[in-house]
Amino acid sequence: MLIVNEEPLEYDEGMTVADVLKKRNYIWRMLAVWVNGQFVQRGTYDKTPVPDGAEVKVIHQIAGG
Amino acid sequence: MxxxxxxxxxxxxxxxxxxxxxxxxxxxxxxxxxxxxxxxxxxxxxxxxxxxxxxxxxxxxxxxxxxxxxxxxxxxxxxxxxxxxxxxxxxxxxxxxxxxxxxxxxxxxxxxxxxxxxxxxxxxxxxxxxxxxxxxxxxxxxxxxxxxxxxxxxxxxxxxxxxxxxxxxxxxxxxxxxxxxxxxxxxxxxxxxxxxxxxxxxxxxxxxxxxxxxxxxxxxxxxxxxxxxxxxxxxxxxxxxxxxxxxxxxxxxxxxGFRMKTDMNRAADFPVTVQVGKRINDEIRNHDDEQCHMRRQGTAHLVEVMDAYDLLPVHNFQYGKHVDTPKIDSQVWDRRFTQGIPDQCWYGCGMACSKAADGHHVLTGPYKGHIVTVDGPEYENAAGLGSNCGLFDPDWLLEVNFYCDTYGIDTISFGTACAFVMECWEKGILNAERTGGLDLAWGNGASEVELLHQMARGEGFGITVGKGVKYMQDLFIRNGWGDPQLIRDMGMQIKGLEISQYMCKESLAQQGGFALANKGPQHDEAWLIFMDMVNNQIPTFEDKAEALHYFPLFRTWFGLQGLCKLPWNDIEPPDNHEKYPGPEAAKVPEHVENYLKLYTGITGKPLDRKSLIEQSEAVYNFQRVFNLRMGQGDRKNDMPPYRAMGPVTKEEYESRAERYDKQLKEIVGIDPAGKSTEEKMTLQRAWRTDRYNKLVDAVYKRRGWTPDGVPTMETLKKLKIDSPEVVAVVAPHLG
CATH class of the missing domain: 3.60.9.10 (Aldehyde ferredoxin oxidoreductase, N-terminal domain)
Known part of the structure; x- marks a missing residue:
């Protein structure tokens, strides 16, 4: 199990950051992602593994209206 | 093709x-x-x-x-x-x-x-x-x-x-x-x-x-x-x-006016204004293509994003997404807008987001057959005139957009009012006899634009719709056309102004952003949906209250200075969220620094982040007292309709039953198993109303207002707006 933005998310073996975003339907282009407090560089999401039990923070940089 | x-x-x-x-x-x-x-x-x-x-x-x-x-x-x-x-x-x-x-x-x-x-x-x-x-x-x-x-x-x-x-x-x-x-x-x-x-x-x-x-x-x-x-x-x-x-x-x-030259404001320190201006325009030029696409799509870039996050208003704010959204999403407008023209509504703006659809052949009304340029649609138009009314045809959407503009009708209020009457039609509150023969089924673009023609001709049901949701609620209830509670719950207005085009059922902070806005529910005062609902950055009532103190005041400042909000946070330094921890990043600190320099560069007066907020706070509280003076401006006027807070109908509840049941179980502490939808809706309503009231308590406290929403004498004095006439308005409310 992962914790993504304080909410649980079922873990799939071999998950990457990109997989987490896809599973949560986080489609917005401008994201800032931390895995266990470590900032993940944009452009590396599909190569960055997420370990089971990790805490993932995904901030949407979107301002709206 | x-x-x-x-x-x-x-x-x-x-x-x-x-x-x-x-x-x-x-x-x-x-x-x-x-x-x-x-x-x-x-x-x-x-x-x-x-x-x-x-x-x-x-x-x-x-x-x-x-x-x-x-x-x-x-x-x-x-x-x-x-x-x-x-x-x-x-x-x-x-x-x-x-x-x-x-x-x-x-x-x-x-x-x-x-x-x-x-x-x-x-x-x-x-x-x-x-x-x-x-x-x-x-x-x-x-x-x-x-x-x-x-x-x-x-x-x-x-x-x-x-x-x-x-x-x-x-x-x-x-x-x-x-x-x-x-x-x-x-x-x-x-x-x-x-x-x-x-x-x-x-x-x-x-x-x-x-x-x-x-x-x-x-x-x-x-x-x-x-x-x-x-x-x-x-x-x-x-x-x-x-x-x-x-x-x-x-x-x-x-x-x-006169032919424009640089520095017509005769700035105190012109080179500083050039320096910060270059910084923002470079940022837009270098990063807009990877961020919001404002230069190609304007705010219409938001359509599919809101849909993906269940935030796009559909069928009078009942639902947050629709299978036909791709027919009116940003890719459609990217193709339909003329590209390559600097669409700047003022000189020197690198954002240039005033997009336009050229060559629209008008389909109806007095200008039928004319070829016109339609300004927009912006996000609010696509969502309000489009998805919220079930209209997913871009040509009809342009038609309604064009006539709203040229007839002088607010697209946001019209979109919300039209969505309201379409839901009334669906629920039998309205029928052909009551609408003068207009078929107001979801997605009927011809009827949508006919309402505008009727307003322009000064005849028919269009006149009723043009007077707004609040007027219609009173009329329909007075005429006995439907369940008064339902009509109140689904009429998306606060203080008499129609709510703008974002679903806020799942964002308590945005409910406050809409309902606590001085002028009525307009998103330009506070837009906290992602911070609150998706990013989960402001979990407590106090966190939300702090956001509902800072952001409305910061955004008010643009209105004091004659600035646009969009270059503040629809473009950001790419490392903004990496450099600034937590909710601080949402303030876009480097852009705030730009604004402080711009202000001092032009006016010659020093300004820091605290005094920037205080400038706004004086005007904001004065406006609150102004509302009080006009017989409003207290707590009962800050209450949203229930549709803004939660599911009004059984269909709404059941369309998101997993979410609502989970909330009852995990947050409210009531097992929904074995309960009817109606029973669960009652429980949801009690919980959501209670938490909204707790939010209001926290916000009023943070703003220096009484529990009834009246600025205290200390607040007025601190902001130097305690003139005798202001005090005379407030004093009777302070007991």
């Missing part, structure tokens, strides 16, 4: 300008001496009384600047002087005030061409403020005026002409021009420009025919687009500014 639209081909309305002008009758003409601002301020107000045909000047005092800053602050100050607690929107003493702020008109920093419009709203009965682009405000300022204060009523259709280069101001009767804005803006620009090169120095404010019967009339502010050879339009949309305008028998305001 891709279709190309010729951006230079459109119906010409300016062929007969000399005949139209020959019918004008000068009512009064006065000379004036143009002057440039000094450090952002001209310190002059142009006062016009249409009843007495008075044109005069008033001085702007240092005290006004110190307390009210400019823009919206000046508008509220003069409006307070103009009206009494009993003033209605259509009383002659109601003022219509336009004021660019001290930073407006600089051509260095993106988004610096804004005007603020303030008046008593026909929809709410309290002050409305609108932040609008176009050239009028800056050109007015560079003719010599920080404020245009219009009162009284003309006898016949009248225009006000401010001609800076000739040094004259005139009121003219103008009987023959069509008031509809796509025509009026073009005709008056041609009429008062000396030649083709002078077109850019002329700007026109107008409102169309429908603003004469509807309460949701808007004002169109023009800017001349030299590449298209067209007058483009930006809207002071909310609350009925155009209705007040037409009620005063104003057909147009025309300003002819």
């Amino acid at each position: 891709s279709v190309t639209y010729d951006y230079k081909v459109r119906t010409n309305y300016a062929a007969d300008v000399s005949t139209l002008r020959a019918a004008h009758k000068t009512l009064v003409e006065v000379p004036f001496t143009p002057s440039l601002p000094e450090r952002g301020y001209t310190r002059r107000t142009l006062f016009v009384d249409l009843s007495t045909l008075t044109i005069s000047e008033k001085a702007i005092t240092q005290e006004m600047i110190d307390v009210f800053t400019g823009g919206r602050g000046f508008g509220l100050y003069y409006l307070w002087q103009a009206v009494t607690p009993g003033t209605k929107w259509n009383d002659p003493e109601n003022a219509l005030i336009i004021s660019p702020g001290p930073l407006a008109g600089n051509t260095q920093y993106a988004g610096s061409g804004k005007s603020l419009v303030v008046t008593i709203s026909p929809e709410t009965g309290i002050p409305i403020d609108c932040n609008v682009g176009g050239y009028f405000g800056p050109l007015l300022k560079f003719c010599g005026f920080d404020v245009l204060d219009i009162r009284g009523k003309a006898k016949h259709d009248t225009i006000l002409v401010i001609d800076g280069p000739r040094g004259v101001i005139r009121l003219e009767e103008a009987p023959e021009e069509a008031p509809d804005s796509h025509i009026a803006a073009e005709i008056f620009t041609h009429m008062y420009a000396d030649d083709a090169r002078d077109m850019q120095n002329v700007a026109v404010v107008s409102a169309g025919k429908a603003a004469e019967s509807a309460y949701m009339g808007c004002l169109n502010f023009s800017w001349w687009d030299p590449k298209r050879g067209a007058a483009r339009l930006k809207q002071a949309g909310r609350g009925g500014t155009g209705t007040v305008f037409r009620d005063k028998k104003l057909k147009a305001l025309v300003v002819r």
